[in-house]
Amino acid sequence: xxxxxxxxxxxxxxxxxxxxxxxxxxxxxxxxxxxxxxxxxxxxxxxxxxxxxxxxxxxxxxxxxxxxxxxxxxxxxxxxxxxxxxxxxxxxxxxxxxxxxxxxxxxxxxxxxxxxxxxxxxxxxxxxxxxxxxxxxxxxxxxxxxxxxxxxxxxxxxxxxxxxxxxxxxxxxxxxxxxxxxxxxxxxxxxxxxxxxxxxxxxxxxxxxxxxxxxxxxxxxxxxxxxxxxxxxxxxxxxxxxxxxxxxxxxxxxxxxxxxxxxxxxxxxxxxxxxxxxxxxxxxxxxxxxxxxxxxxxxxxxxxxxxxxxxxxxxxxxxxxxxxxxxxxxxxxxxxxxxxxxxxxxxxxxxxxxxxxxxxxxxxxxxxxxxxxxxxxxxxxxxxxxxxxxxxxxxx
Numbered sequence: 171x172x173x174x175x176x177x178x179x180x181x182x183x184x185x186x187x188x189x190x191x192x193x194x195x196x197x198x199x200x201x202x203x204x205x206x207x208x209x210x211x212x213x214x215x216x217x218x219x220x221x222x223x224x225x226x227x228x229x230x231x232x233x234x235x236x237x238x239x240x241x242x243x244x245x246x247x248x249x250x251x252x253x254x255x256x257x258x259x260x261x262x263x264x265x266x267x268x269x270x271x272x273x274x275x276x277x278x279x280x281x282x283x284x285x286x287x288x289x290x291x292x293x294x295x296x297x298x299x300x301x302x303x304x305x306x307x308x309x310x311x312x313x314x315x316x317x318x319x320x321x322x323x324x325x326x327x328x329x330x331x332x333x334x335x336x337x338x339x340x341x342x343x344x345x346x347x348x349x350x351x352x353x354x355x356x357x358x359x360x361x362x363x364x365x366x367x368x369x370x371x372x373x374x375x376x377x378x379x380x381x382x383x384x385x386x387x388x389x390x391x392x393x394x395x396x397x398x399x400x401x402x403x404x405x406x407x408x409x410x411x412x413x414x415x416x417x418x419x420x421x422x423x424x425x426x427x428x429x430x431x432x433x434x435x436x437x438x439x440x441x442x443x444x445x446x447x448x449x450x451x452x453x454x455x456x457x458x459x460x461x462x463x464x465x466x467x468x469x470x471x472x473x474x475x476x477x478x479x480x481x482x483x484x485x486x487x488x489x490x491x492x493x494x495x496x497x498x499x500x501x502x503x504x505x506x507x508x509x510x511x512x513x514x515x516x517x518x519x520x521x522x523x524x525x526x527x528x529x530x531x532x533x534x535x536x537x538x539x540x541x542x543x544x545x546x547x548x549x550x551x552x553x554x555x556x557x558x559x560x561x562x563x564x565x566x
Contacts, residue, residue: 179312179333179412179413180301180311180312180333180334180335180336180337181335181336181337182312182336182337182339182406182409182413183336183337183338183339184338184339184340184402184405184406185339185340185341185402186340186341186342186398186402187340187341187342188338188340189212189213189214189302189338189340189342189343190213190214190215190216191216192336192338193214193215193251193300193302193338194215194216196249196300196336197215197220197249197251197300200247200248200249201221201245201246201247201248201249202215202220202221202247202248202249202250202251203220203221203222203223203241203242203245203247203249203250203251204220204221204222204223204250204251204252204253205222205223205225205238205250205251205252205253205254205258205261205262205265206222206223206224206225206252206253206254206258207224207225207226207227207253207254207255207258207304208224208225208226208227209226209227209228210254210304210346212253212302212304212343214251214253214302220247220251221245221247223238223241225238225254225258225261227254227255227257227258230257230258230260230261230319231319231320232279232282232318232319232320232321234261235261235264235265235279235318236265236279238261238262238265239264239265239266239267239268239275240268242265242266242268242269242297243268243269246269247297248297248298249297249298249299249300250262250266250297250298250299250300251299251300251302252299252300252301252302252334253302253304253343254302254303254304254305255303255304255305255308256303256305256307256308256310256317257317257319259301259303259308259310259311259334260310260315260316260317260318261316262299262301263299263301263310263316263332263334264278264316264318264327264332266295266296266297266299267290267296267331267332268296269296269297270293270296270331271293271296274290274291274293274296274331277290277291278290278318278327279318282318282320282325282327283320283321283322285325286322286323286325286326286521286522287325287326287328287522287528288325288326288327288328289328289329290327290328290329290330290331290332291329291331292329292330292331293329293330293331294330294331295330295331295332295333295334295335296331298335298336299334299335299336300334300335300336300337300338301334301336301337301338302337302338302340302343303337303339303343303344303405304343304344304346305344305347305351305355306344306347306351306352306354306355306356306358306359306401306404306405306408307354307355307356307357307358307359307408307443308355308358308408309359309362309408309409309411309412311334311337311338311339311409312333312334312337312409312412312413313332313333313412314328314329314330314331314332314333315327315328315332316328316332319436322521323432323433323436323517323521324432324435324436326432337409339402339405339406339409341398341399341401341402341405342398344398344401344402344405345398345401347401349394349396350498350499350500350501352391352396352401352404353391353498353499353500354441354443354444354500355404355405355408355443356387356388356390356391356404356407356408357391357443357446357447357494357495357498357500358408358442358443358446359383359387359404359407359408359411360384360387360388360477361425361427361446361450362411362417362425363380363383363384363387363411363416363417363473364384364425364470364473364474364491365424365425365426365427365428365465366380366416366417366418366419366424366425367380367381367384367424367469367470367472367473368424368425368426368457368464368465368466368469368470368473369419369420369421369424369465369466369469370466370468370469371419371420371421372418372419372469373415373418373419375415376415376416376417376418376419377472377473379414379415379416380416380417380473381473381476381477383407383410383411383414383416384473384477385476385477385480386403386407387404387407387408388477388478388481388494389480389481390403390404390407391404391498392481392497392498423527423528423529424465426453426464426465426528426529427446427449427450427453428446429518429521429522429523429528429529430449430453430514430518430522430529430537430540430541431445431446431448431449431450432445433514433517433518433521433522434448434449434503434506434514434541437506437510437513437514437517438503438504438506438510440503443500444500444501444502444503445503447495447500447501447502447545448502448503448544448545448546449540449541449544449545450491450495451488451489451491451492451495451544451545452488452540452541452543452544452545453465453540454470454487454488454491455488455543456540457470457487458470458471458486458487458488463529463530463531463532463536464532470487471487474487474490474491475487478490478494481494483497492545495545501547502545502546502547503546503547504546504547505546505547506541506546511538511541511542512534512538514537514541515534515535515536515537515538515541516534518534518537519532519533519534519537523536523537
């Protein structure tokens with residue numbers, strides 16, 4: 171997912187073992203606050219430790235974001251160091267809005283309770299954020315997007331005020347990732363480019379940048395090289411999706427798989443890329459059948475055949491992406507019950523579709539059909555109560 175390109179992109183610092191040196195340099199003489207994933211703490215300063223907030227990345231929600239914001243408001247740091255995966259970086263970015271003039275943070279929280287998509291008033295970031303990712307693929311360290319998990323689902327907040335000032339990509343911070351996690355990150359970055367490339371409203375430069383980055387992501391991740399250099403390259407390529415023209419275009423909602431994967435992820439309590447792996451081939455089948463509500467067939471075919479040409483994959487996009495997911499061993503969730511399918515479809519229509527521009531013209535029946543056509547693991551989804559949050563929203 172990406173926001174419309176605006177203003178200055180973050181300054182990117184990259185290398186192996188550079189975190190302490192760069193954070194020392196960027197925070198010298200300033201009041202720093204570190205927000206860190208409690209499961210993978212990283213030493214971010216060589217001197218005395220800054221004020222620190224430890225967060226459980228597995229349980230990040232609106233409650234924890236509000237708690238972080240309260241501590242930021244109390245301490246009023248001049249710089250925030252956010253260390254962790256996408257959920258920690260997003261929580262830090264959203265919570266930092268508490269230092270913005272007016273009621274920007276309250277507006278974001280209140281609006282997200284009512285709407286799946288919130289655009290913030292245009293303004294520069296209220297405080298300098300240094301993003302230090304410990305996972306691959308989300309690009310949260312370089313984008314102006316934040317995902318907030320509340321009772322309704324994963325809500326999307328977009329605004330220039332969420333963009334970090336610096337991003338530090340350190341290969342040492344990525345070495346605990348499993349091979350599958352690395353490939354999931356590469357797939358997330360690749361599908362971000364592919365989603366943008368399903369729109370016919372693209373400049374030549376945007377197409378070229380997307381193809382160049384997409385080809386590099388597939389080539390690097392397919393080598394099976396898990397060295398620090400390979401992980402650093404994938405992280406740089408993911409960040410570059412936000413720092414080049416690759417995602418630019420007049421259709422900011424072209425990555426339409428993201429919205430339905432978002433609801434599948436929330437309802438089935440699955441990781442976002444696990445949910446995406448289940449539905450992406452079904453989405454591409456609809457595009458390639460000529461259903462322009464999901465995207466443009468010719469644009470997708472051009473992107474896929476060019477980026478995947480050297481990997482011995484089917485040149486038919488739906489078959490090709492399914493084969494790549496299988497080759498990279500990216501898991502999919504257990505098949506949801508018919509009742510869960512109906513719940514997900516109803517929530518997706520209400521949040522993103524029908525007359526809304528994200529999935530314009532699509533309705534619950536289209537999503538139910540898509541989910542029945544998706545790729546699930548052989549195990550039956552045996553816990554229908556896990557989707558009770560979705561059913562509760564549907565019945566409200």
